[in-house]
Amino acid sequence: AAGVIQSPRHLIKEKRETATLKCYPIPRHDTVYWYQQGPGQDPQFLISFYEKMQSDKGSIPDRFSAQQFSDYHSELNMSSLELGDSALYFCASSLALGDTQYFGPGTRLTVL
Amino acid sequence: SQQGEEDPQALSIQEGENATMNCSYKTSINNLQWYRQNSGRGLVHLILIRSNEREKHSGRLRVTLDTSKKSSSLLITASRAADTASYFCATGPTGANSKLTFGKGITLSVRP
Numbered sequence: 729a730a731g732v733i734q735s736p737r738h739l740i741k742e743k744r745e746t747a748t749l750k751c752y753p754i755p756r757h758d759t760v761y762w763y764q765q766g767p768g769q770d771p772q773f774l775i776s777f778y779e780k781m782q783s784d785k786g787s788i789p790d791r792f793s794a795q796q797f798s799d800y801h802s803e804l805n806m807s808s809l810e811l812g813d814s815a816l817y818f819c820a821s822s823l824a825l826g827d828t829q830y831f832g833p834g835t836r837l838t839v840l
Numbered sequence: 841s842q843q844g845e846e847d848p849q850a851l852s853i854q855e856g857e858n859a860t861m862n863c864s865y866k867t868s869i870n871n872l873q874w875y876r877q878n879s880g881r882g883l884v885h886l887i888l889i890r891s892n893e894r895e896k897h898s899g900r901l902r903v904t905l906d907t908s909k910k911s912s913s914l915l916i917t918a919s920r921a922a923d924t925a926s927y928f929c930a931t932g933p934t935g936a937n938s939k940l941t942f943g944k945g946i947t948l949s950v951r952p
Contacts, residue, residue: 761938761940771883771942772944773939773941776938778868784939786936820940825938826871829938830885831884831885833881833882834881
């Protein structure tokens with residue numbers, strides 16, 4: 729069965745650079761979520777989209793922005809990267825709001 | 841504040857034994873989900889239990905939910921070395937949004 733696809737899988741950036749993470753949800757899933765997991769930490773919710781509209785916002789820094797496109801894929805844009813942004817970034821998708829969330833393999837971002 | 845709090849934080853058992861992990865939460869929920877994560881890898885969905893359910897089974901997994909005590913337990917029976925991973929409970933809130941709030945995670949080690 730198709731799963732959530734994230735790209736790239738690994739990303740290394742310098743401080744103050746920008747990064748764009750991409751997420752392709754499971755086909756027919758119209759809801760996408762982004763989570764950040766720091767080393768040894770639990771995943772923290774960043775932001776979610778339902779039918780291309782932002783549905784909820786968590787602890788997402790102002791330096792980050794995200795959107796969901798007409799084909800339901802989503803992109804997380806991160807600017808002015810800081811060392812503390814080094815983490816695993818997960819995207820998840822669900823068939824509907826409140827339904828089971830299926831996670832992608834994550835993008836490991838390292839900021840040097 | 842932390843929503844899902846798991847205990848114990850770490851558990852080491854012998855292959856074939858049962859493993860019980862507990863999770864407590866603070867606010868009203870729509871559902872509670874358990875996920876497994878192998879070191880630095882993606883989150884694998886294990887089971888979802890809705891707020892109007894008390895118990896659910898899936899293969900060797902048994903989940904209970906006590907909304908009066910705001911707690912859940914995950915039982916893995918006849919554990920295998922391949923069950924070695926971190927386990928997270930995550931709560932889905934009531935209302936229109938559906939972000940998951942994760943607990944700190946339990947590290948399970950199953951000795952062959």
